[in-house]
Amino acid sequence: MNTSLLAAEGVNPLAPHPVEIIVGLIAFGLLLWVLAKTVFPQFEKIYAERTDKIEGGLKRAEEAQAEAQRIKQQYDEQLAGLRAEAARIRDDARAEGQQIKAELRAEAEAEAERIRARAEEQILAQREAAVRSLRAEVGSLATQLAERIIGSELSDPxxxxxxxxxxxxxLEGLGSRQPTGAN
Known part of the structure; x- marks a missing residue:
């Protein structure tokens, strides 16, 4: 019954009443004003803070990346310096090893020369002793031989x-005339 009554009056049941539209617009305006004064500034503030955090985070990330790059470069330089230092130490050790080797070789050669000189001195001393001994023996034999040949004793010293x-x-003259190694 209500629907037929409304249809008879010419009112569309789906269209809102003009008073409702005005009340709705005033309520919407008040709500919009309250939101604009209280809520929207909070949203803007939070948005600005998040923007700053994001931009600050990006800036800090860039700074951290630049710092990491700088530290990596320092590390690479230190590593290169340490490698050069290690190479220098190896070269120094090799040179020192060569020097020690040369010193030991020189000491060994000097010791061999001392031993050789001592041996030559001993040989010379033994030779001189042998020559003196042979001279005495040869002298004694020569005297005995001369006494036999002459038939008289050589008593005068x-x-x-x-x-x-x-x-x-x-005898020495005869020995020096013979070629070396001839018997």
Whole structure:
């Protein structure tokens, strides 16, 4: 019944009443004004804070990345310096090893030379002792031989010495005329 009554009056049931539209617009305006005065500034403030946080975070991230790059570069430089230092230490160690090796070789050669010189001195001393011993023996044999040949005793020491010396000089002269290594 209500619908037929409304239809008879010419009112559309789906269209709002003009008073409702005015009351709705006033309520909407008040709500918009309250939101604009209280809520929207809070939204703007939060939006600005988040924007600053994001921009600050990006800036801090860029700074951290730049710092990381700088630290990496320092690390690379230190690493290169340490590698150069290690190479220098290896080269120094090699050079020192070569120097020690050369010193030990020189000491060994000097010791060998001392041993050789000592051996030569000993050989020379033994040779001189052998020559003295042979001279005495040869002198004694020469005296005995001369006594047998002459038939008289050589009792005078000066005469005996002169005879032995002349005999030995003759022997040395004969020995020096023979070629080396000939028997």
């Amino acid at each position: 000066a005469r005996r010495s002169a005879t032995v010396d002349s005999f030995l000089q003759e």
